[in-house]
Amino acid sequence: MSLKAVFSKHTLHFRFEAGTSRGVLTEKDTYFIKIFDSENPKVFGLGECAPLKGLSFDDRPDFELQLLSICENFNTLELDVFPWNINIILEQVLDHAYPSVVFGFETALLDLINGGKRVVFNNAFTRSERALEINGLVWMGNKDFMLRQVREKLDSGYNCIKMKVGAIDFQKELEILDSIRNKYSQHEISLRVDANGAFSMNDVYEKLDKLATYQLHSIEQPIRQNQPELMAEVCKNTPLAVALDEELIGLPDYTDKYRLLKKIMPQYIILKPTLLGGFQQCREWIENANRLKIGWWITSALESNIGLNAIAQFTAEFNNPLPQGLGTGQLYHNNVPSPLEITSGRLHYKPQNDWDISKVGLF
Known part of the structure; x- marks a missing residue:
């Protein structure tokens, strides 16, 4: 060979x-x-x-x-x-x-x-014996556009919604959350928000306090990465769970992973194989998180169905009950046709649906 x-x-x-x-x-x-x-x-x-x-x-x-x-x-x-x-x-x-x-x-x-059949991990997911619960992603835009997306996700059967905050009008973002909570309790719909590091040292606690009134599941990366002392303080004093995202990028060494998590002690971490360097790197983060009793979930990062398929199969290697961030397969009109299918807020692998990799351009 x-x-x-x-x-x-x-x-x-x-x-x-x-x-x-x-x-x-x-x-x-x-x-x-x-x-x-x-x-x-x-x-x-x-x-x-x-x-x-x-x-x-x-x-x-x-x-x-x-x-x-x-x-x-x-x-x-x-x-x-x-x-x-x-x-x-x-x-x-x-x-x-x-x-x-x-x-x-x-x-x-x-x-x-595994034979070149796009089966990266042979497990219950690829055998169509198990589906993965995922969150529905709401993209940024004006209030009406974002509310329309929320309604569409809920009508499609999602039980967990994720939306971005901090990049447009924060008050309008709160109004969107308020409109959701007026109709659905935290027992009916789980809400996640992602700040992408938009909050500052001066306003982070004020904004977290306001967000906490809507019984959110978590907030991703409230302040920008590479501020470990401040992030540790935020995670210690936050009124709602904090999930690290960008903070994890660029740490391939096992002991560096442990030191970061031990110092900051977030409530959750979010694992993106494309950004972190693959599955072995994610396994190291998971092992360290489990040692420290930190929760985690896995998220795709705008890959096509080729990458999403691999990430979903890897996710199915674990018995993690949290909704995963794997709902990006419907974003593109020229995606690679695949056995992946979303039904009622769950990602399925349907082996009877063929891959059409002619679009990949290697043939």
Whole structure:
């Protein structure tokens, strides 16, 4: 066996103007990784490298050139892959300065080992024996647009709604939360909010106090990352649960993960394999969180169905009852057709629905 890796760029187009704290998104570039044995190229694994602009550790203008260099180096090594050496390859061949690339290669290698059928983890989810409860994501926009999204999510059967706060008019965001709580109690609908670090040292407690009146499940990243002392103080004194998100980026070392969590002691952490460097990195975060009795859930980061599929299958390896952040598969009108399907706020894998990877562009 001599493994080869090639990649192809694909631009995903949103079905709508997706408002975020970092601006409005209409399209997103992603890179598909194909890994195969040069002696049997018809069997291959697929992965996805999808760095997020302005957020990913490997968001850089020369990303494509670096990815090409990584593939060329990989192709010179004449590697074999087995279940026991995947982590060795990830640690010694790939560079953790490129977490989305590590995630893409890890997914493709796992897919290849399992026969190249997009089954990265063979579990109850991929056998269609289990569905994953997910939160419904409400995108930023004017009040009417956001309320319409909320109604659509609730009508579709979601029991957990997540919305962004802190980037537009905070008072209007409170009004949206108020309108939801006037109709649905916390026992009927769980509400999560994500501040993306929008609050400052001067206003964080005032805003948390106001948000807490709506019986929220949690708030993600209330202040910007890399302020561990302030974040620890916020997590200690907060009136509602705090979940770390961006705070986790750029810490591949196991002991650094533990030190950060031990210092800050958040109520939750949110794991995004694309941003953190793949599944092994997420396992380390989970292990450390469990040691410290910190809750966690897993979230996709605007990947296509190739990446989302792998993340969902990984999520199903754990018996985590919390709603997961895996509802991004319906965002794009040129996504890769897949067995993934959302019904009543749950993500299903329907093996009878075929993959159509002709859109990937590697063939």
